[in-house]
Amino acid sequence: MDSSAGTHTGVAPLDPVDPRYLGPYRLVGRLGTGGMGVVYAALDGRDRRVAIKCVHRVLASDADFRDRFAREVGLVRRVRATCVPEFLGADTRAEVPWLATEYVPGPTLAESVGTRGPLSGSALTGFAYGVAEALTAIHAAGVVHRDLKPGNVILAPDGPKVLDFGIARATDGTALTRTGGLVGTPGWISPEQYRGAPATELSDVFAWGGLVAHAATGQGPFGAGTSDVVVARILSEPPSLSGVPEPLRGVVARALAKDPDARPSAIELRHTLAGMLGAGGEPDATRVLERVRETGPVPEPALDEDEWSRGAPPRRGWARRHRGALVAVAGVTALALVVGIGLRALTGEGSLPATEGGADDPTTSVAGNGTDDAGIGGGQGEPGEPPDGVPEEYRELYQSGNVVVEPEPGTESALIRRLEPVSGEGESLDVLRLTFGTVRYGEFGDNRLTVDLEYLPDHGSLRVHSDEFVGVRDIRSGEESLDFQSALTTGILADLDPEEPSARVRVVFRGARVVYHVPASIRGRAQHDLRYAGGVCVTPNEVGAAGEPQYGAGSVEPHDTTMTDGALTASCAFTDQPEQT
Template structure:
């Protein structure tokens, strides 16, 4: 009898049924680089296979980068890093296979169950330090260690995502002045233009342990500039870190990289003995700590699958943001070049808040209703809740508490709304060049998942618009549809996908042949997206940058980065 598959998404009609010698059985995710599949080897063991998008596979430079990534993953051996299995970087569509890791990310676990405590927290600190020991021993700096890149597996924490790591002996290939990583987790010396070193990973380790212990990012939330100022000021919020871990966390998050403890020094303190002399000894010691102190976390709930965001914070006014020094500003622009940086705003169709339909007698539809004051319409709203992932909500008028229009950057729904109760669909968006050879135009593609028990949801080409960015245009506008910037829409309005409880998932793609390589990608559901007219509809916009197609930043951490017009020099 075949055991049931773990809770990953089913394969789509166009998904491959095998990659290399692995039989694909589901989808684990997708991003700008490609799709990640759950697959089984010849013995039936579950593995994770990353398959590069066909458009990127045609780019020789990208193939070189992917080959380098596979080589980096192959070098790292640790019980706290997914095991490398195989790769074929010369295939028509290059792929990479690693151990399958089940469990929530640290950010998911903290959001659903709160911070780690006691022996589990200490085991987490040991496990992540052990992963960094193996990474640094292989001559690599991770450079993007954050809560979304650590999975809490049944046997301990696992550090993921070497997609933007760089080997220490390969720094010549890194763009001069380039900065990769996520605001709030990037060390201050990197913000000032310094080279990546293992000390930068130890800075992130300290912040990660603080986050695991308190449930708060040590440098808070807000715009990239605001978070960078806090990092450069060197005043992390460590209130709530246990006394036994506080000295190490404080030293690791120090502004000066030289006094920060090395990973060996951290392990010496945490293990209560000298650093192990061999990889085998390190593995045995860490395994013992994890066996004694680690407790398998509960799996992510259905709510987490839609990446429901944390409670809304007060909107950050762009006019009140602190200014960053010139070097940091240049570095922050480089942060944006590391991938799609998604700003959760509210995008819109038409001229803005006043674009509401009218009834026959001239009464606005949002004001019209039945004799008893009720309305026949719905409220529909979207929020960016994960790596390129939007959740769509629908409710009777007044239940979501939204209005027609824009809030700028921030969560759409009020804090007291139970998001899981109103979620109807998720939409994952990606972009690549429409013509990858000439690097012209933009293809928007992705997947729609229906998560409600009844009804249907429809996605139209007209729901998507690409706005331009550049001189004189606000990089994070409150209303991108109302400030006069050029917009690009599809040539025809067509149904891209319709999903229901019986057919809950569908893929889509649409081409914008004249759109620039960088801009704002806006999404606003049609008023009839959920089967009947909506009185109020709110959307979201994101920043796409096709010169560096990496997965988008995890918006569950609410890190908002403006969209530049051109790649940093």
């Protein structure tokens, strides 16, 4: 699906059958269509522009496709790069699955070359660098793009942006493949793929070479003609690169080698091109592209900043409609948050979320106001009425449902917090996605972990408190319960609702090997369940002579709860050593 259509010429109207809302987003119009579905223009709760890919209903009814789409969304979520649109959210369990990214203004490479002519000078080298930077991040996340072509790269004001990565990689043998066009586009497919080999990262490098040649000359490196003619040239003839300037020509020629092993990797391309732009070493992509814009910026498209807002449906959501009442409470938050087996009115001073750039002192409350004993965990307590704005079909679930926290399928570091019916029959509701990101070890062994929170319903609200995150240092043979330790971070981390669904927070522990998310309503049950699934392993990259973490970065991995003879022998925190006294 080409998500670039319409990005610089306007937004097409919604069809009568199109939805007006998807998750927390308000749909404005259509940006493009394709074999997989539709790309919508949308606004979030702050009126920021969003592009939402929504699959066709015929594909949404394919259970195998849903599973593959969910796994691929998990991969896409991990890609963070200057030259890749930012991932904002997704719902793979919706009636029609969707994926939201930042909206990128600007023409595609194909459109720009067609109307303005080829790129040249530092703009061309900067384009080549930006796409290589994107591929480096995509490949590091375990994704092969498979459809890199002029229509899938936008020339945005701040540099090129690579679109639609990763989806095709998960669609072999599914209905998606049968719709056509998602495993590659003729003329942009590597020789080894034509010979029957699977696409790899080096296949993307081949496509990068063709893309840069097209940007420099306005033509593909193997000329024009029918698919059979172009394929024959790709398999047996050298590329035509006479219009590509030196020294870029030599790099492109290596990328277009018939033998994949003779091609450079994406990270090698990135380093080489950074050197051409005068930014050697391990450059920051944003700074490199800023330097390119200073010498020859890509013209920014003329945009009407109010155009989308004028065409958007009205905001919805409990928090926005009752904002006046909340302000009148004068410092006391009175949101009825619903998670677990009941409801409870929550009070507490308003505070800023703990952000990635917060205080470095692990004993300091980066949330801002210290521990808030009232309403920690967001929803524990006695049964009561659901808050305003909860649809009728969910009221019983909110009143009596059970909380479940477990890994999100297809991801390595994300958990889903869910409400499930007590009876086991009926619809469940995903409430919160927690994606565990970077971890850094301090000088005294404290591990500082960033967590991206994403509120999933389009109604209600949720407060997330530091007490919902607990750590475990060791899990010993013969133990019957988990020895939870509290986070050093204290206080309210975030207040989330459909209008403000996302937050990045930091939680700090000392010596924890497993970090769990445990809503207060299930804390006792979770602590006495060694196989509680709501945790991730937090591991230092380097340890000292005594086995203690060294100062520096660490990694986050899934927590294996496999039991052997009643012990979590596969857990990263398991030890058969007796506890020191």
